Each structure stands twice: as C-alpha cells, then as structure tokens.
Amino acid sequence: MGKDISKMEALIFTQKIAQLGKALWKSIEKDWQQWIKPFDLNINEHHILWIAYHLNGASISDVAKFGVMHVSTAFNFSKKLEERGFLTFSKKVEDKRNTYIQLTDAGEEIVRKLLDIYEPKKHTVLQGALPLKEIYGKFPDILELMAIVRNIYGEDFMEIFQKSFNHLEDALTDNKEADETKGQSEKEVV
C-alpha cells in the first residue's frame, strides 16, 4: 500500500512539474523571442552566441551540453552564424577531435547590444517573479529547480552555468562603469 502511494505521489509530482514546466517554458520562449527579434536570430542561435561569449569560446559539445540541444543542432546553427560572420570555427592543436567556436567582433557586438536593449518590462517571467521580490527583497533563488537540474544534468552543467553568470555580472559592471563615465543616467527599468 505504501508502494501504491509512492507511485501516486510520483505521478502527481511528475504531472505537476510537467504542467508548470511547460507553462514556464512557453513564457520564457515568448520573452526570449521578442527580445532577440531585432537581430533576426532564433533562440538556439542566440543561445550559442551567449555561451560562446560568456565562456570566451566553446567547443560544439560544450554548446550542446550547456545549451541543451543536440550536437547536430549546435553544429548546424553555429555554421549559420559563421556564414553571417558572427563566429569562427577552429580546432585546437591538443584536441583535434573537438570543433571550437569563437565569436567575431560582430558576434560579440550582438550579445552586448542585446544586454543594452534588454527591458525588464517586456519579460513576463520576470514580471511574474516581481511580487516575490517585493516580499523577500530579492528575486527567488529557485533552489529546488536548481537542485533538480543539477541532479539531471550533473555538476559540470552547473559549473558552466555559474561561470556564465559570473561573467555576465562582470560584463554588466563594465558596461555600467562605461555608461557612468559617459555620464548616462538610467530610468526606472522594472
């Protein structure tokens, strides 16, 4: 009987997270698409640029792993980005089996411009989290979600994840300092 209940619990949890995860992802997807629209990119293409930017170059298999896409998807979209002049392919002398990508200046500029034009008001998922920020003083840590993703994708996924956020913080701080030097002022953004 305890075992029946554990199947029931399992089914209910699976359904709960499936419904919520689908709803969340559909909103993320819509927000992401409207954000990158001016640059004529799809989500996978922007994700590849994003990963290569924050990791300062990456192998196709890193892109596939961290971008949660098939290796062939990572490769094909990288190829398209190469044709548009946003990245270059290379091999490393010490690692001939993997293909690496590195952003060109044009590729880096896209990632930076997207950070510039980012408008919190247009991101419904962020807006959905704002009431929690108002109560707790910060955005939710979503630790349960992080723990589940960590258990599924492993420690190196989380390491790349953390690395990209550290780099993002640095990049934004640099941008901000540059803006302050220029004497720009920012409006209320959220």
Next chain:
Amino acid sequence: MGKDISKMEALIFTQKIAQLGKALWKSIEKDWQQWIKPFDLNINEHHILWIAYHLNGASISDVAKFGVMHVSTAFNFSKKLEERGFLTFSKKVEDKRNTYIQLTDAGEEIVRKLLDIYEPKKHTVLQGALPLKEIYGKFPDILELMAIVRNIYGEDFMEIFQKSFNHLEDALTDNKEADETKGQSEKEVV
C-alpha cells in the same frame, strides 16, 4: 545607481530562469515523449486528452489556456483525436460560441492505460527530485515556480491546475482500490 543594479538583477534573474527553465523543459519533454510513445500520440495530443479527462470535458479555449497552446493548435489536434475516435465535438445550447470536447470510451481508456504503465524510473525529472524527497520526506512543493506561473497565467489557470490534480488523486485512488479488490500487488516503483 540603484536602478542600474536593478537592471542587472533583472537580467541575471531572467537568464537564470531561462537557462534552468529550458533545461527542465527539455527533460520534461523527453520523459513525456517516451511515456506516451506506445500510443502514437504527441505531447499536445496527450495534453488535450489529459485536460478533457480531468475536467470531464472542456472547451477548446480551456484546452488552449490550460494546455498553453494556441487555440488553432488545440483545435487542430483535437480534430485529429476526433478522427481517431478518442473524442467528440459538441456545442452547448447555452453557449453556442464555444466548441466543447468530450472523451469517448476509447479516449478515456488511453488516459487510464497511461496511468497504469507510468514508471517512475523512466522519468528523469522525477529522479532528479528524489534526493530532495529523501531529505524532506516529500517531493518539492516548487512554490516559487507556482507563484511565478500564477502571476503570469492568472488565478483560473491555477484553479484548473488544482482541479486536475484533485481529479487525478481520485482517479488513482479508484484504480488502486480496484487493484486491491483484484488482489494485485505492486512492486517497488521509484
């Protein structure tokens, strides 16, 4: 300056939830696809059957809303399910504008068979949540995620959500009682 930081915080939260949400959804999607594969259904089709089953019939706009799909997607896949004999369309006398779907016996049987063949071992998201269950004695409540989804999709989304889980619990309890009457025993499932 405080406002720059709030843009930075916003961007980091948006990226964090986007990366995690994508990773989570890709796993949910894979789990869901392997689960329903024996019945030659895609995720949207199963989602439609699921909603109609747990709400005991639904309008196409309910299906679209709760299933987080376009109305045309909900309609077109419902049409396919009708052609395969799994549901029927109808209009209500008091509400001529909406189209309603109702599962046939064959449609209900699919949903019930899927509950029967559900195997927790094959659901990676569930497996990813197990360590939390071991620590806390139950699966994570994912309340932050629920709050975000509630803020985005509104109160009626959450009501349908809750209604479908109450119905699922009842359905599983009925199944279990039926099994016990038949004297079936269950193996360890998780």
